[in-house]
Amino acid sequence: MGHATGRPVTALEHGVEDGSAEGRPDRGLWIGLAMGAPVVAFGIVGLVHNSSVSRVWSVGFWAGGLLALHDAVIVPLVLAVVWAIGRIVPAVYRAPARFAVLGTALAVALAWPGLRTLGNPSHNPTVHPLDYGAALAWVVAAVWGTALVWTAVIVTRARSSTNPR
Amino acid sequence: MTTKLPTPRFTSRLHDERTAAFLGIALGAAFTTCFVTGLLSHVAQDPHPWFAWPTRPAGLYRFTQGLHVATGLAAIPLLLAKLWTVYPQLLQRPVVRSVAHGIERLAIVPLVAGSLFMLFTGFGNINLWYPWPFNFRTSHYWVAWITIGALVIHLGAKWSTTRRAVRHTDPDPDPDPDPDPAAEPARGDGLGRRGFLLAVGGAAAGITLFTVGQTVWPLRKLALLAPRRPDTGPQGFPVNRTAQAAGVERSAIDPAYRLTVEGAVRTPLSFSLAELRALPHHGATLPIACVEGWSASRTWQGIRVRELLARAGAREGATVRVESLQARFSYATSELTAAQADDVDTLLALRVEGEELHLDHGFPVRLIAPNRPGVEQTKWVTRLVVL
Numbered sequence: 001m002g003h004a005t006g007r008p009v010t011a012l013e014h015g016v017e018d019g020s021a022e023g024r025p026d027r028g029l030w031i032g033l034a035m036g037a038p039v040v041a042f043g044i045v046g047l048v049h050n051s052s053v054s055r056v057w058s059v060g061f062w063a064g065g066l067l068a069l070h071d072a073v074i075v076p077l078v079l080a081v082v083w084a085i086g087r088i089v090p091a092v093y094r095a096p097a098r099f100a101v102l103g104t105a106l107a108v109a110l111a112w113p114g115l116r117t118l119g120n121p122s123h124n125p126t127v128h129p130l131d132y133g134a135a136l137a138w139v140v141a142a143v144w145g146t147a148l149v150w151t152a153v154i155v156t157r158a159r160s161s162t163n164p165r
Numbered sequence: 166m167t168t169k170l171p172t173p174r175f176t177s178r179l180h181d182e183r184t185a186a187f188l189g190i191a192l193g194a195a196f197t198t199c200f201v202t203g204l205l206s207h208v209a210q211d212p213h214p215w216f217a218w219p220t221r222p223a224g225l226y227r228f229t230q231g232l233h234v235a236t237g238l239a240a241i242p243l244l245l246a247k248l249w250t251v252y253p254q255l256l257q258r259p260v261v262r263s264v265a266h267g268i269e270r271l272a273i274v275p276l277v278a279g280s281l282f283m284l285f286t287g288f289g290n291i292n293l294w295y296p297w298p299f300n301f302r303t304s305h306y307w308v309a310w311i312t313i314g315a316l317v318i319h320l321g322a323k324w325s326t327t328r329r330a331v332r333h334t335d336p337d338p339d340p341d342p343d344p345d346p347a348a349e350p351a352r353g354d355g356l357g358r359r360g361f362l363l364a365v366g367g368a369a370a371g372i373t374l375f376t377v378g379q380t381v382w383p384l385r386k387l388a389l390l391a392p393r394r395p396d397t398g399p400q401g402f403p404v405n406r407t408a409q410a411a412g413v414e415r416s417a418i419d420p421a422y423r424l425t426v427e428g429a430v431r432t433p434l435s436f437s438l439a440e441l442r443a444l445p446h447h448g449a450t451l452p453i454a455c456v457e458g459w460s461a462s463r464t465w466q467g468i469r470v471r472e473l474l475a476r477a478g479a480r481e482g483a484t485v486r487v488e489s490l491q492a493r494f495s496y497a498t499s500e501l502t503a504a505q506a507d508d509v510d511t512l513l514a515l516r517v518e519g520e521e522l523h524l525d526h527g528f529p530v531r532l533i534a535p536n537r538p539g540v541e542q543t544k545w546v547t548r549l550v551v552l
Contacts, residue, residue: 026265032321033268039314040275047307055299059282059308062297066281067274074245075252095356099364106242106368110288110376110390119294122410126403127293128392135389139375146367 078102092158093151100147104140111136175253179361186323186330187362188247193320195240196280200313202233206456207306209538212502220508223535224462227454230538231380234458237287238376242368244280246361272318279312291457292392379459393459399523402453402461405539408524411491413545417528424513424530428486428551431478438529441515444468449510455539465533467514470549471507479551481507487532488548499541500552501534510535513546 048056082098089097113119114132178184209218209226219225261267283305290301297304356364378388378395385395393403408414416422424441426434436444446466454460474483485501505511511534515522522528527544534542 028324029265029269029318029322032318032324033272035321036272036314036317036319039317040272040311041314043307043310043312043314046310047304050303050307051299055304058297058299059304062286062299063278063282063308066285067278070248070277070281071252071255075249078249095360095364098356099367103368103371106245106372107375107390110238110241110372113289113292113294114390114392118296119289119292121293122407124293124404124407124410126393126398129394129397129403130389139371139389142371142375146371 092154096147096150096154099150100144103143103147107136107139107143111139179356179358180250180253181358182326183330183333184358184361185247185250186327188243188250188365189323189327190331191366192240192243192247193316195236195243196313196316198236199233199240199283200309202229202236203306203309205229206233206538209536210456210541212500217502217504218536220504220511220535223510224452224454225536226538227380227452227460227462230454230456231377231458231460234287234291235373235377235380237284239369239373241284241288241372242365244284246365246368248277269318269322272315272322275311276315276319279308279315282308283312293457380454382462391459393455393457395459395461399525400517400520402463402526403455403459404525405455405457406494406544408528408545411489411494411545413490414524416490417524417545422529422547424547424549426473426477426479426549426551428549429479429483430474430551432476434473434477441468441513441530445472446515447509447512449512449533449535451510451533451535453533453539453542454537460539463517464519465512465514466516466519467512467530467533469509470501470511470513470532470534471509473513473549474506474551477551484552486550486552487543487546488550489543490545490547496540496543499532499537499543501532505534505537508535513549 047059051059081101085094085097085101108115111132114128114130115136117128120127205218206226206229208216212218261270286297286301286305286308289295289297290305295301372390374384374387375389376391378384378386379391379393380395382395388394395402398404408417422438424436445468447469448464448466450462450464452460452462470485474485479485482503483506484503485506487499487501489497491497501511512532513530514527514533515530517526522531527546530546531544532542532546
């Protein structure tokens with residue numbers, strides 16, 4: 001099964017590969033399963049053996065919850081942001097604009113515990129020792145600075161391609 | 166009567182298998198690095214008979230654990246980008262095409278859920294933020310096995326696809342016979358594959374740049390997103406557990422404080438703080454390297470554990486339990502292997518950088534030994550028990 005690059009693809013076309021292109025259907029999967037399944041089982045048994053039943057359920061709840069949060073909220077949100085930028089920003093600037101917006105979101109997520117003083121129940125002053133609002137501002141400035149440089153490169157290349165001399 | 170759902174259409178070229186393959190390779194390398202360094206951290210904290218954690222190089226744990234945390238943080242944009250790239254597969258119909266296809270899809274559930282769980286809990290841990298009710302270390306360790314096992318299954322399933330996608334510089338062996346011009350990305354609209362991969366790599370590099378200074382001293386001023394700064398804290402470096410949190414504020418400064426050496430010894434010993442100060446002191450420059458990924462190197466002065474053991478008449482090759490004044494804490498004691506107890510740089514430190522230890526750094530006496538996790542460098546030491 002081949003996938004095109006640079007052409008539209010559908011979800012169906014993104015079907016899981018089975019190795020049939022090399023004439024050995026599923027061989028890689030079975031080898032991977034033989035090697036990986038015992039490791040998965042070892043992890044599950046270890047988790048169950050070393051935790052109470054409620055804790056195991058709790059781990060499952062959190063893992064499943066994160067999966068659901070990612071698939072049902074974060075990715076659709078990213079798709080919406082990417083789509084909205086495509087509607088608002090001129091085509092030539094879209095890539096750096098998307099980089100800047102998504103990079104900012106990532107930086108905010110990483111700074112969040114410091115911004116909201118999450119955790120650190122014993123109020124250890126050496127945890128989150130910075131002014132994370134100011135620190136985040138510097139990081140966001142770096143992200144947008146990178147996006148601006150990127151934009152400048154795009155514009156310069158576009159001009160040089162239209163004015164070869 | 167059944168209703169056939171429309172197949173969603175993803176027009177971006179960035180959802181193709183070549184993009185997914187490159188991201189998958191980077192993510193596989195990152196997760197393997199995290200898994201191996203995580204295992205090393207585990208055995209460094211809980212020595213196993215079949216694996217003796219070495220005392221040298223003194224900064225090995227600092228390196229492996231710093232790498233563990235830095236790689237985990239850098240893996241965040243890699244994972245998000247990879248999942249975004251393959252997101253159309255989530256919506257594919259039919260959901261299952263064959264037994265093999267069903268098994269592969271099933272294995273993706275623990276892989277993705279485990280990956281998100283590992284990165285989220287690891288991120289929470291370095292911030293000392295625990296919004297969940299389960300034990301971090303136990304769950305992080307065992308879910309790592311589940312995730313890496315699922316990764317092995319996924320690697321097997323995707324091996325031939327990945328090889329083909331990476332090898333073919335023109336991965337379009339099956340041109341669309343009826344291309345949809347409206348779906349073709351306009352020139353300059355959005356990212357090409359190379360630009361996308363560069364952007365994701367740049368995000369990973371940026372996160373590393375803004376966090377790795379918590380363990381790489383020259384980059385400490387750039388550690389703007391890190392929860393620690395290696396130059397910030399009492400006596401110029403961080404603390405993981407304060408004296409107040411440990412409940413030793415009074416007992417550590419009690420004039421009746423004594424350090425005892427007991428257990429399998431010929432002559433049990435007991436020292437007041439003044440007597441400890443009068444013993445021969447030695448210096449060692451060693452890192453405090455925390456499991457949360459920060460580290461700081463300092464010059465410590467104190468009494469060699471091996472000299473105390475010799476004075477007490479302990480047998481050669483004995484292991485030693487180091488006990489703290491703090492109570493009801495899983496790391497209130499630690500164990501020195503024979504090699505660690507015998508190392509010339511394993512000290513019961515009373516001073517750091519020429520100053521008496523700050524209370525939060527373990528006053529009056531703390532353990533400092535080469536190549537040990539910070540949590541095992543027991544503070545407020547009151548007893549050595551030779552085993």
